[in-house]
Amino acid sequence: MSSTRAPLIGQPVERKEDYRFVTGTGQYTDDIVLPRQTYAAFVRSPHAHAHLRSVDVAAARDAPGVLAVYTGKDLTSIGGVPCGWLIHSIDGTPMKEPKHPILAEDKVRHVGDPIALIVAESAREAKAGAALVEVEYDVLPAVVNLATAAASSTSVHDIAPDNICFTWAVGDKAATDAAFARAAHVTRLSLVNNRLIPNAIEPRAANAHYSPASDSYTLYVTSQNPHVERLLMAAFVLGIPEHKLRVVAPDVGGGFGSKIYLYAEEAALVWASRRVGRPIKWTAERSESFLTDAHGRDHVTTAELALDADGKFLALRVDTIANMGAYLSTFAPCIPTILHATLLAGQYATPHIHCQVRAVFTNTAPVDAYRGAGRPEATYLLERTVERAARELAIDPPELRRRNFIRTFPYSTPVGLTYDTGDYEATLDRVLELADVHGFPARKAESERRGLRRGIGYSCYIEACGIAPSSIAGALGARAGLFEAGEVRVHPTGKVTVFTGSHSHGQGHETTFAQVVADKFGLPLEDVEIEHGDTAKVLFGMGTYGSRSLAVGGSAIVKAADKILTKGCRIAAHLLEASDEDIEFRDGAFRVKGTDRSKTFAEIALAAYVPHHYPIEQLEPGLNENAFYDPPNFTFPAGSYVCEVEVDPDTGAARVDRFTACDDFGNVVNPMIVEGQVHGGLAQGIGQALLEGCRYDEESGQLLTGSLLDYALPRADDLPNFRVETVKGTPCKHNPLGVKGCGEAGAIGSPPAVINALLDALAPCGVRDLDMPATPLRIWQAIEAARAKR
Amino acid sequence: MPTLSYHRPSSIAEVARLARDDPDAKLLAGGQSIIPSLKLGLLAPSALIDLGGLPELRGVRLEGRSLRIGAMTSHAEVANSPEVRKHVPALAHLAAGIGDRQVRNRGTIGGSLANSDPAADYPAAVLGLGAEIRTDRRAIPADSFFKGLFETALDPDEILTAVEFPLPERAAYVKFPQPASRFALVGVFVSLTGKSVRVAVTGAGPCAFRVAALEQALAKRFAPESLHDITMPADTLNADLHGSAEYRAHLIPVLTRRAVTQALA
Numbered sequence A: 001m002s003s004t005r006a007p008l009i010g011q012p013v014e015r016k017e018d019y020r021f022v023t024g025t026g027q028y029t030d031d032i033v034l035p036r037q038t039y040a041a042f043v044r045s046p047h048a049h050a051h052l053r054s055v056d057v058a059a060a061r062d063a064p065g066v067l068a069v070y071t072g073k074d075l076t077s078i079g080g081v082p083c084g085w086l087i088h089s090i091d092g093t094p095m096k097e098p099k100h101p102i103l104a105e106d107k108v109r110h111v112g113d114p115i116a117l118i119v120a121e122s123a124r125e126a127k128a129g130a131a132l133v134e135v136e137y138d139v140l141p142a143v144v145n146l147a148t149a150a151a152s153s154t155s156v157h158d159i160a161p162d163n164i165c166f167t168w169a170v171g172d173k174a175a176t177d178a179a180f181a182r183a184a185h186v187t188r189l190s191l192v193n194n195r196l197i198p199n200a201i202e203p204r205a206a207n208a209h210y211s212p213a214s215d216s217y218t219l220y221v222t223s224q225n226p227h228v229e230r231l232l233m234a235a236f237v238l239g240i241p242e243h244k245l246r247v248v249a250p251d252v253g254g255g256f257g258s259k260i261y262l263y264a265e266e267a268a269l270v271w272a273s274r275r276v277g278r279p280i281k282w283t284a285e286r287s288e289s290f291l292t293d294a295h296g297r298d299h300v301t302t303a304e305l306a307l308d309a310d311g312k313f314l315a316l317r318v319d320t321i322a323n324m325g326a327y328l329s330t331f332a333p334c335i336p337t338i339l340h341a342t343l344l345a346g347q348y349a350t351p352h353i354h355c356q357v358r359a360v361f362t363n364t365a366p367v368d369a370y371r372g373a374g375r376p377e378a379t380y381l382l383e384r385t386v387e388r389a390a391r392e393l394a395i396d397p398p399e400l401r402r403r404n405f406i407r408t409f410p411y412s413t414p415v416g417l418t419y420d421t422g423d424y425e426a427t428l429d430r431v432l433e434l435a436d437v438h439g440f441p442a443r444k445a446e447s448e449r450r451g452l453r454r455g456i457g458y459s460c461y462i463e464a465c466g467i468a469p470s471s472i473a474g475a476l477g478a479r480a481g482l483f484e485a486g487e488v489r490v491h492p493t494g495k496v497t498v499f500t501g502s503h504s505h506g507q508g509h510e511t512t513f514a515q516v517v518a519d520k521f522g523l524p525l526e527d528v529e530i531e532h533g534d535t536a537k538v539l540f541g542m543g544t545y546g547s548r549s550l551a552v553g554g555s556a557i558v559k560a561a562d563k564i565l566t567k568g569c570r571i572a573a574h575l576l577e578a579s580d581e582d583i584e585f586r587d588g589a590f591r592v593k594g595t596d597r598s599k600t601f602a603e604i605a606l607a608a609y610v611p612h613h614y615p616i617e618q619l620e621p622g623l624n625e626n627a628f629y630d631p632p633n634f635t636f637p638a639g640s641y642v643c644e645v646e647v648d649p650d651t652g653a654a655r656v657d658r659f660t661a662c663d664d665f666g667n668v669v670n671p672m673i674v675e676g677q678v679h680g681g682l683a684q685g686i687g688q689a690l691l692e693g694c695r696y697d698e699e700s701g702q703l704l705t706g707s708l709l710d711y712a713l714p715r716a717d718d719l720p721n722f723r724v725e726t727v728k729g730t731p732c733k734h735n736p737l738g739v740k741g742c743g744e745a746g747a748i749g750s751p752p753a754v755i756n757a758l759l760d761a762l763a764p765c766g767v768r769d770l771d772m773p774a775t776p777l778r779i780w781q782a783i784e785a786a787r788a789k790r
Numbered sequence B: 001m002p003t004l005s006y007h008r009p010s011s012i013a014e015v016a017r018l019a020r021d022d023p024d025a026k027l028l029a030g031g032q033s034i035i036p037s038l039k040l041g042l043l044a045p046s047a048l049i050d051l052g053g054l055p056e057l058r059g060v061r062l063e064g065r066s067l068r069i070g071a072m073t074s075h076a077e078v079a080n081s082p083e084v085r086k087h088v089p090a091l092a093h094l095a096a097g098i099g100d101r102q103v104r105n106r107g108t109i110g111g112s113l114a115n116s117d118p119a120a121d122y123p124a125a126v127l128g129l130g131a132e133i134r135t136d137r138r139a140i141p142a143d144s145f146f147k148g149l150f151e152t153a154l155d156p157d158e159i160l161t162a163v164e165f166p167l168p169e170r171a172a173y174v175k176f177p178q179p180a181s182r183f184a185l186v187g188v189f190v191s192l193t194g195k196s197v198r199v200a201v202t203g204a205g206p207c208a209f210r211v212a213a214l215e216q217a218l219a220k221r222f223a224p225e226s227l228h229d230i231t232m233p234a235d236t237l238n239a240d241l242h243g244s245a246e247y248r249a250h251l252i253p254v255l256t257r258r259a260v261t262q263a264l265a
C-alpha cells in the first residue's frame, strides 16, 4: 500500500458496525447466556421513604426455582456505591456523602430502591420469588420538591438534616454585585430545568460469573466505561483484587450518560455470583429503568443579567438548586458545579459572573449526567436570559449576542475556563443565512392566515468537552484522572488492531477511529480493527462521556500510532542502510528522503516480527505501542441554532417547523457520523423542550411518569427535517487531531432555541414565560393566564 | 406460579361454551390491550380463548344502508377498506390514527370496544354514528353500550361479534393526541344524518359520551359558527398530567368546530 490515496479523514465513510446492528447480529449483554446461567430479580421499594421494619424472605427461598435470596443484612461486609467527585461547600466543608447501600439496610429512600436480590433458575421464577418477599414498612413523609427540600422537616439522610449536600460557588461575588449596582438594565428570570429520564433503547443489564478455577470474576455489563466500573467495583465496593475482575461492556444500545455509573444491581450480582456458584444475569424491565436509571437535569434557577446602556453585558448572577436525588451517583456532584457553573460565560465576554449552587437530597432516583450534563442547564439559563434581555431592550436577539461575543483567544472566563479558540460570529452569520431568517416575516404571515402563530428563537451555545485535564479535574474534586489510553498493535502482515479505552455505544468509534489510524499508516479502512469495552483486552480506559472520545481517546491512539511510526523509521533505516534521520514515512511507506528507496508499512511490520535482518541490539522486535493522553485543556465546541415554531393558539399545540444548526466542532473526521450525532442531540433537546418531563407525586414521591404511556419521548414525526451544517471552523489548538467533540452539542444548544421561539410566537398573546416541557396543556394555560391578566 | 391455558376454538358456539364453563377465562382478540396487562401482572386469567380461528368474525360488508364490521377486523383492515373509505371515510381516518402500524395490524375493533379504554378512539365513532353492537346473543345500541371506566354492557361471557354502522351523510373525527401515549387526550366524532346530529367525545370522561348542548346547536345549523359561544362545564371531566379538566372542557368545542368544518369539506 504505497500508492497515494485520498485521506479518509473528512469522508462520510459508512459505519463498519452497522452491518451487525442492522442484521441483528450484535451481541448485547442480554444476548450472552453462560453455561449454568441463573437469573436475578430485585425486590424494590414501593415507597419513596420508609423504615424497614422487617424483611421476610422465607417464602421466597422456598419458591420453585429459587436458588438464593439476599438482603441488605447479608451485604454488611462490603462497601456502598461510591461517588467519584468530592465537592466542597463555600465554608470549606466537604459535601455530605451518605452511604449508598447496595441493598437497603434500615431505610428505603426512593421508589425502586432495591431491598432484596432473588436468584433463580429462570427470570420468571426470580420474579415470582420476588413477589413472595414480605416487607413491613414504616412509611415516612417524602422529600420530593427540590425547591423546598432544604426547608423540609424530613431528612433523607441523618448526616444532612437540612437535606443540603453542599452549597458551592464560583466567581467573584463582590465584583459581580458591584457591576449590578451600576447597571443600566437588569434582566431577571426564574426557570426550571426539567428532570429527564434517559431511556436508552437497551435497558441496563448485567451478567456476573465467578470462576473457582481462577478465583476470578467476569462481569458483562451495559457500561460506558468498563475500566472505571472495574476499579470502583473491585477497590471500593467488593474489596476484591482488581486483577481478579474482568469487566466486559459488549455492544451497548445507547447510554446518554445513564450507563456511566456503577449501579447497585451490578455490584449485588458480582457479589452473589460467588456465593451461588453460577453465573447470574439481570436485565432491567423498562419500568425498572424508569425508576432506577440515574435521571438528568432537575434544576431550579434564578438568573440575573446586568447590561449597560449599549447592551453590553456587565455581569451575570445565578442561583441554582440542583437535585441529587436520594443518593450521590458516580458523577452527580460535578454536574451542577464543574460542568454547569463554569460554562456560564457562554460565548460572551461578560466580565463578572457569580454562581451559587445548592445541591439537595430528595426521595427520588439519583440524578447524574445526561447527554450534555450541566452544560445544557447553563446554556438554557443563559440563552433564555439573553433573549429576554433582547426583548426587554428591543434589540434584535442576534445583534445583542453579537455585541457581546468573545473575539480574542485564548480567552479566560471569570468562571475558571480558558477557551483556546473559537469564531462565534462565523456560526451565527452562517446559521442566519441557512435558516433564511429574512424570509421569516413572510412565513409568519402565511402561518397567521392558517390561524397559527409562528415564532423564531435563537441560541448560541458553548460547551466544554474533551473531558478533562487531570490536574484541573483533580483540583475541582475529581477522585480520578481523566486521560485516555490507547494501544496500536501492528500484526506481522501489517494489519492493525487498535485497543481504545473509549467505549462506543452508538457513536461509531469502530469507523471513526479506524479512519484516523488508516490515514496515519496509509492503509485501507478494512485493515484496521477497533477493539473496546473489555478490561482483559484493553490496557486501561476512562470511557466515553462528555464528548471526549475522539478528542481524548483518539489523541491517545494518535500518540501510540506516532510511536509505531518512529519505531518503523528505525527499522527501515536499518533495512535501507540509511540513518534514522534520513527516513520519512509518507504515502504508506518508509522512504529514504530524496531517493526512490523505500519499504512498505507491511514490509516493516514483517521485519519487526521476523527479525532476521534487524537492529536487534538497539531495538526490541515487534510492533506494538501504548499511549496515555492527558489533554492540556478542555475543548470548546460552539455553535448557533435557530428554531421556528408554529403554535395553535386554540389548543396550545406547538410544532417545530424549522430547525437550523450550525456548529464548529473543529476538524471533522466523519461528517456523516457528526451529522447523525447532531440529529440525535437535537431530537433529545427538542424532546426536553416540548415533551419530556419526569414528574413525581409531590406528596407520596411516586413516579407519575413511570412508563412511555406518560413520559413522552420524541418520535420522528415530532421533529422537522433538520438543517445541519458544520462550519470549516476553528480546529482545537491543543490536540493532535484538532477535534473538539460533537456528541452533546445538539442536546445543549437546542432547548433554549425552542423555548425562545415559542415565547416569540406567544408574545402577542402576552405570554412572557414558559417552562419546559412546553406541552400543549402548559402553552394553553400560559395563554389563558395572560388573557386573564389583561 | 400461575399457569395460563390457551384455546383456539373454531366455532362461536365453542367459544361460548369455553367462556361459560370458565368464568376466569378471557377472550383474546388482537392482544394489544390484554397482553400488556398480563405482562404487567394487572390481569391473571385462567385461560385465553383466542378468537383468531373464526374467519366469520372478520371483514367489512355493506348491508343496505349500513356497514357491518366483524369484531376481529383489524384497525388496519378498517383503515384500508374500500367500503369504509367510500361510505364512512371518517371511520377509516379514525382507524388509521390508532397507535402505530404494529398495533393497527393486530388490534381489532371488537377488542377495542369490549375493552372500553376511556381514551380509545373507536368508542367515539360507535356513539357518534349511533352504531349497533352485535353479540352472540343480542344487539346493543351504542347509547347503552358504554357504562363506565373499562365497563360495557357486555356480560362476562358475552362475545362481541360485529358492529353495524349506519351510513351518515357527513361525519368527521378529530383527535387531539396525548403527547406520550398518543391515545386521545380528547377526540370528537360528529355526524349528520338527515336532521339528526351526533357529537361523541372520547378521552374526556370515564367512557365515551355524547354532548347534548353541542348536538342541539348543530341541529339548528350544521356549521362551525353555531358553536361559537358554547362552553363545556369541566366538573365531570378527566384530569391528569397531560390535561386538566378545564383544558379538556376547552378542547371539546374547539375540536367539535374543527370536526364540523372537516365534515362539511
Ligand SMILES: Cc1cc2nc3c(=O)[nH]c(=O)nc-3n(C[C@H](O)[C@H](O)[C@H](O)COP(=O)(O)OP(=O)(O)OC[C@H]3O[C@@H](n4cnc5c(N)ncnc54)[C@H](O)[C@@H]3O)c2cc1C
Binding pocket: B026, B027, B028, B029, B030, B031, B032, B033, B034, B035, B036, B051, B071, B072, B097, B098, B099, B100, B103, B106, B107, B108, B109, B110, B111, B112, B114, B115, B117, B119, B120, B121, B122, B154, B158, B159, B160, B161, B181, B182, B183, B184
Ligand atoms: C402501543 C399501543 C398504542 C395504542 N394506541 C391506541 C390509540 O391511539 N387509540 C386506541 O383507540 N387504541 C390504542 N391502542 C389499543 C389498541 O387499539 C387495542 O388494539 C385495543 O384497545 C384492543 O384490541 P385488541 O384486539 O388488541 O384486544 P385484546 O387486547 O385482545 O382484548 C382486549 C379486551 O377485550 C376483550 N375482547 C376482545 N375481543 C372481544 C370480543 N370479540 N368480545 C368480547 N370481548 C372481547 C378481551 O377479553 C380483553 O379484555 C394502543 C395499543 C398499544 C399497544
